Amino acid sequence: MPVITYRQALNDALAEELERDENVVVMGEEVAEYNGAYKITDGLWKRFGGKRVIDTPISEAGFIGLGVGAAMMGMRPVMELMFWSFAYVAYDQIINNAGCVRYMSGGLINCPLVIRGPANGGTNVGATHSHTPENFLANTPGLKVVSPATPYDAKGLMKSAIRDNDPVCVMENTLLYGDQGEVPEGEYLIPIGVADVKREGTDVSLIAHGRAVLTALAAAHRLHEEFNISAEVVDLRSIRPLDEETVLASVRKTHRAVLVDENKPFCGVSAQIASMIQERAFDDLDAPVQRVCSLDAPAIYSPPLEALQLPTADRIIQKVLAIS
Amino acid sequence: MSVTRAEKPKKTGRNPVDYATAAINADLTKEQKLGFLADMLRIRRFEQASLKLYQQGKMGGFLHLYIGQESVAVGTLALMGENDHAITAYRDHGHALVVGMSMNECMAELLGKATGCSKGKGGSMHFFAPDKNFWGGHGIVAGQTPLGLGIAYALKYQGLKGCCLTYLGDGAVNQGVYHESLNLASLWDIPVVYIIENNQYSMGTSLARSSASKSCLAERAEGYNIDWDIVNGEDLYEVRAKTWDAIERAHEKCRPTVLEIDTYRYYGHSVADANAKKYRKPEEIEFYKQNHDPITLWENRLKEEGILDDAGLKKIDEAAKKEAAAAVQFAEDSPFPEVEDIFSDIYYEVDMGTESGQTGRHFFND
Ligand SMILES: Cc1ncc(C[n+]2csc(CCOP(=O)(O)OP(=O)(O)O)c2C)c(N)n1
Ligand SMILES: [Mg+2]
Numbered sequence: 001m002p003v004i005t006y007r008q009a010l011n012d013a014l015a016e017e018l019e020r021d022e023n024v025v026v027m028g029e030e031v032a033e034y035n036g037a038y039k040i041t042d043g044l045w046k047r048f049g050g051k052r053v054i055d056t057p058i059s060e061a062g063f064i065g066l067g068v069g070a071a072m073m074g075m076r077p078v079m080e081l082m083f084w085s086f087a088y089v090a091y092d093q094i095i096n097n098a099g100c101v102r103y104m105s106g107g108l109i110n111c112p113l114v115i116r117g118p119a120n121g122g123t124n125v126g127a128t129h130s131h132t133p134e135n136f137l138a139n140t141p142g143l144k145v146v147s148p149a150t151p152y153d154a155k156g157l158m159k160s161a162i163r164d165n166d167p168v169c170v171m172e173n174t175l176l177y178g179d180q181g182e183v184p185e186g187e188y189l190i191p192i193g194v195a196d197v198k199r200e201g202t203d204v205s206l207i208a209h210g211r212a213v214l215t216a217l218a219a220a221h222r223l224h225e226e227f228n229i230s231a232e233v234v235d236l237r238s239i240r241p242l243d244e245e246t247v248l249a250s251v252r253k254t255h256r257a258v259l260v261d262e263n264k265p266f267c268g269v270s271a272q273i274a275s276m277i278q279e280r281a282f283d284d285l286d287a288p289v290q291r292v293c294s295l296d297a298p299a300i301y302s303p304p305l306e307a308l309q310l311p312t313a314d315r316i317i318q319k320v321l322a323i324s
Numbered sequence: 325m326s327v328t329r330a331e332k333p334k335k336t337g338r339n340p341v342d343y344a345t346a347a348i349n350a351d352l353t354k355e356q357k358l359g360f361l362a363d364m365l366r367i368r369r370f371e372q373a374s375l376k377l378y379q380q381g382k383m384g385g386f387l388h389l390y391i392g393q394e395s396v397a398v399g400t401l402a403l404m405g406e407n408d409h410a411i412t413a414y415r416d417h418g419h420a421l422v423v424g425m426s427m428n429e430c431m432a433e434l435l436g437k438a439t440g441c442s443k444g445k446g447g448s449m450h451f452f453a454p455d456k457n458f459w460g461g462h463g464i465v466a467g468q469t470p471l472g473l474g475i476a477y478a479l480k481y482q483g484l485k486g487c488c489l490t491y492l493g494d495g496a497v498n499q500g501v502y503h504e505s506l507n508l509a510s511l512w513d514i515p516v517v518y519i520i521e522n523n524q525y526s527m528g529t530s531l532a533r534s535s536a537s538k539s540c541l542a543e544r545a546e547g548y549n550i551d552w553d554i555v556n557g558e559d560l561y562e563v564r565a566k567t568w569d570a571i572e573r574a575h576e577k578c579r580p581t582v583l584e585i586d587t588y589r590y591y592g593h594s595v596a597d598a599n600a601k602k603y604r605k606p607e608e609i610e611f612y613k614q615n616h617d618p619i620t621l622w623e624n625r626l627k628e629e630g631i632l633d634d635a636g637l638k639k640i641d642e643a644a645k646k647e648a649a650a651a652v653q654f655a656e657d658s659p660f661p662e663v664e665d666i667f668s669d670i671y672y673e674v675d676m677g678t679e680s681g682q683t684g685r686h687f688f689n690d
Contacts, residue, residue, distance in 0.1 A: 025481070051481070057511065062470050062504025069411075069474020069488075072459060075481065092501070096464050097471060105452035105460065106443035107669035141670050141687065164680055165672040193684020241684025272688070 001182040009151035009183050010040050010116075010172070013158035014078065016187065018048050021076060024162060027054045027063060028080025028117075037082045038118065038177055060090035064115065068097045068167075071113040076162055081117035084171060085131040098167040099142040114161045116170035119147075120211060121262065121299045122310050123174055130299035130306075132262050134209070135269050137169045138240040145239040146192055147171040149213035151181035153237055156190030164192060173211045193241035197250065201232030204320050205250040207273055208260035209236040212311055216260045219316035227317075229324060239269055247273060248281050255286040258319045260311050265293040287323035292316050346565035348403070354631045358640065360402065360560060361626060364394040364619045365644040367418040370427050373648040374417070374434055377655075378595050383434050387448050390418035392590040395618030396521050397422045399563030400489055400585075403571055404457065407479060407486025411459040411472045413493060414449030415521075415589075423458040425451065427651035437658035444661045445669060459488075465526075466492055466499030469518070473505045476516035480578060487515040487574030489567075495526020495534055497541050503548075506582070510548045515574035517567070518545075520584040521557075527593040528603040542584035550580050557587035558618045560625075588612045 004012070017024050030037045032045035032055040045053040056063040060081065067077040081087050087094060098111050121130035138145045144166055148154040154172070161168035198213060199220050206216035213235040220231035234250050236242065251257050257277055261270035274289045292311045300306050343349060371389050378387045390397070397418035401410055404423070412419045420430055425441055433440030434448055441451050451461040459475060462468035472490025479486040496502060497520060509516050520541050524531050535541055545552035551573060555566045563585060570581035590609055592600025626632035668674075673681030 057504075057507060059504035059508060061501040062473070062508050065467070065470020065501060065505070066474035066477055066508060069459075069471035069476075070478040070481070071474075072454070072471070073475055073478035073482075075478050092464055092467050093470060096467055097462075101452075101460070102672065103669050104442055104446040104450040105454070105669075106441065106445050107672075107675060108442070108452050108454050109459070110672040112672075144671070160680070165676075165678075191683045192680055193686075238684055241686045242688075243684045276688075 001184055003180050004151055004183050005177065006151040006154050006179045006181070007038070007040055007177040009155035010158055011042055011044070013155045013162070014041065014044060015047065017159055017162040018044065018052055023074065023076045024078060025052050025054060025075065026078045026080065027056055027067060029056055029058055029082050031055060031080050036080070038174060040177070041080065060086050061093055064090040065093040065097060067113050068093055068101070068111060071111045071167070072101065072109050076112050076114070078114040078116060078162060081115060083129050084117050084119035084133055085129050087115070087133060088131070094137070094143070095140050099140040103142060110165050111167045112165045113167045114170060115167070116158070117172060118174040119171040120173040120175060121294060122306060124301055124303045124306055126301045127298035132171070134169070134171045134239050135263050135267060138269065142167070144168040144192055144241065145171065146237060147210040147239060148237060149176070149210055149235050151179065151183050153190055153196070153235070155183055156188055157192065157237065160189045160192050163189070168192065171210060176211055190237070193238045193243055195243035195246035196235045196237055197232060197246065198235045199231070199233040201230040201254065203230045203254055204256040204258060204324065205232045205234055205254045206258050206260055206316065207234045207236065207247055207250070209239060209269065210262060212260040212262050215311050215313055216316060219313040219320070222313060223317060223320060227321065229320060231320065244276055244280070247277070251277055251281045252284045255284055256323055257285070258290045258292060258316060258323070260316055261291065261293045262310055263293060265291060265296050268293055290319040290323060292319055341562070343559060343561035343565040346561065348564055348568040349561050357626055357631060358636070360398050361619070361622055361632070362640045362644065363398045363402070363422055364622065365641050366427070366647060367394045367397065367421050368619065369641070369644040369648040370421060370430065370651065371417055373652050374431065375595060377434065377652065383448070384436060385447055386414070386594040386596060387434070388415040388594045389589065389591040390415050392612065392617070393521060393523060393557070393587045394418055395560050395563055395622065396519070396557050396585050396587050399560045400519060400567045403564060403567055404489070405486070407484040408489065408571065409457040409459060409475050409479070409486065410489040410491070411468050411475065412461065412491035413465065413468055413496065414461070414463045415493070416449065416451050416461040419491065420451040420453065420458065420461070423453060423456045425453045425456065425458070427647050428654040431651035431655040432658045435655045435658070436660060437655055438661040438665065439654070439658040443665065443669070466496040466502045468492070469496070469499070469502040469505045472518070473509055473514055473516050476514045476574070477512070480515055485575050487517055487571055489517050489519055491519045491521055493526060494520060494522040494524065494531055494541060495529065497544065498535060506545060506548045506550060506580070509580035510550050513578045514580055515578050516580045517570045517574055518580065518582045519567070520582065521587055522584050523587050523589045525589070525593070525603065527597070528599050530603065540584055542582045545582035550582055552582040552584070555583055555585040557585040558616045558621050560618065560622050588616060
């Protein structure tokens with residue numbers, strides 16, 4: 001199977017969908033002539049032209065709103081946010097318009113929009129550029145939120161997001177863009193709302209999304225090598241809709257859960273998962289559900305410290321040992 | 325084409341320019357002219373009936389009445405062709421009726437009934453009829469301004485000769501997203517027509533206390549290289565003539581326009597507006613009612629033209645009242661939505677039972 005980067009996987013997904021459906025357009029700051037701030041859209045403008053791949057001014061509220069209006073009319077705009085952190089100036093358009101228009105119109109209008117871009121800390125760009133708003137977005141019934149961790153998932157989820165008839169927020173990660181992984185040549189889709197067990201285990205379930213999945217996998221490896229503990233790693237892949245059954249099946253097997261989440265702890269995604277596990281698998285648990293989140297402060301700039309602010313394999317291992 | 329407020333016809337007395345002779349008005353039939361009167365009266369009678377329901381405590385939330393502004397919706401929306409679309413803010417009842425939504429579905433929506441245009445899920449501020457090219461009904465001030473842009477962008481993308489009439493208030497012009505939209509509209513040659521319904525107040529704040537400008541609000545378009553005009557909203561002929569210029573500019577040149585239509589609302593910002601009589605004098609409201617009521621002025625005009633008499637007027641008005649009364653009856657007789665209905669119309673894929681709608685949990689109740 002060919003090995004390509006997460007970036008290339010996204011690029012392939014966009015290109016294939018642009019090719020397949022002329023209602024698809026890609027818009028955002030620097031996506032066309034500059035080939036993308038993170039080169040996700042590299043070559044697309046040259047290949048598809050300025051009608052399909054469009055540079056916008058720095059007006060997130062304006063162009064995301066434009067995308068919502070175009071989606072209401074049946075187009076499938078894919079809107080790039082240079083960082084999801086910049087979504088905050090467009091929040092009204094995302095939550096009130098994309099998220100609520102179907103409901104408020106009694107189902108008369110739908111909004112097949114994709115909003116995508118990186119949502120991660122860990123790149124030493126300070127608090128304003130390091131937000132992970134997947135929990136805020138998933139809090140809005142009407143929005144869908146996915147967070148791929150691997151090139152394979154990135155491509156399959158992006159294609160599903162574009163074909164979905166509801167607004168989908170795709171949370172990417174600049175630290176993953178260069179990661180390599182196997183991606184099959186032909187067409188495939190990954191359904192939204194289906195989690196994936198990335199490593200099987202019997203002693204504890206590590207449950208994560210996005211880059212935290214990789215941190216959990218690193219921790220699982222060391223738990224096995226150093227402590228002879230068999231950790232299962234569940235990748236949520238999709239946050240809303242949420243594949244609760246895969247999570248619960250894992251917890252019922254291992255009887256212990258440690259949730260790994262680059263969100264902040266207060267009302268982060270893992271808080272939702274923890275609540276769900278105690279409600280539905282309380283009797284299966286041999287220990288309290290534990291969480292490893294980003295340390296609860298704005299993202300610090302200082303490089304060695306920011307690395308510690310995000311979940312680390314060390315912190316995961318400590319939590320696992322504490323309940324084993 | 326731009327004029328400054330100083331040159332604008334004074335609000336009192338007859339418009340010195342007779343827009344009745346403008347091309348878009350010259351060929352109007354008697355039936356069409358009477359139709360405009362009927363539509364304005366339908367809006368007024370509908371809203372008066374809704375006010376009663378509100379005062380009887382049968383409605384939740386806000387009720388923003390359009391009364392006094394009827395000539396704007398009727399004058400502009402009646403110009404819509406097959407590929408023209410419209411979107412507005414929360415003061416949306418007038419627009420809804422003019423595009424052809426029924427009084428029944430609108431009144432039922434006000435009462436939160438399952439037979440409402442949004443099945444009782446939107447309420448007064450959120451009426452929609454995409455089948456009539458009407459995209460709402462939006463509650464966040466200026467939030468609709470980029471949506472109108474996107475609708476017009478989609479028309480252009482699809483190769484259709486159309487435009488999107490995008491309404492906003494005199495207070496909404498101070499929101500950033502409106503300015504982002506103007507820039508995009510001009511930069512990308514998008515066939516959108518922004519229509520500022522300047523009723524002189526945003527809630528309790530007068531124009532003078534909210535907006536800095538040299539002469540008017542539309543003039544800000546100048547900075548974005550967008551054509552603009554100001555319009556005397558009480559003259560239906562003028563509203564039509566100037567809006568038609570803007571629509572033609574969108575159709576023929578694919579260029580945006582900003583129109584500022586002077587108008588006036590008689591009621592409080594919403595019916596719940598406790599300060600309705602504090603930020604402006606009752607005499608001011610009375611003055612507008614006496615001298616600038618768009619319906620009275622249109623009636624007088626039609627009488628002068630010899631196509632309306634008192635008996636004819638009465639007949640049209642009675643029909644509007646009857647239609648409104650029947651809508652009240654329909655709304656009152658209609659059922660409320662069921663509790664299960666809370667969970668439909670959120671995700672298309674779930675409602676349609678598609679594969680994508682069946683993977684993962686979408687709602688997080690017990
Ligand atoms: C973003 C936002 N801020 C404030 C409000 C509350 N609000 C609703 S209408 C309104 C006044 C708007 O006035 P204007 O734009 O002139 O429209 P009009 O009500 O006169 O039609 C305000 C402050 C809101 N709905 N949305
Ligand atoms: Mg106003």
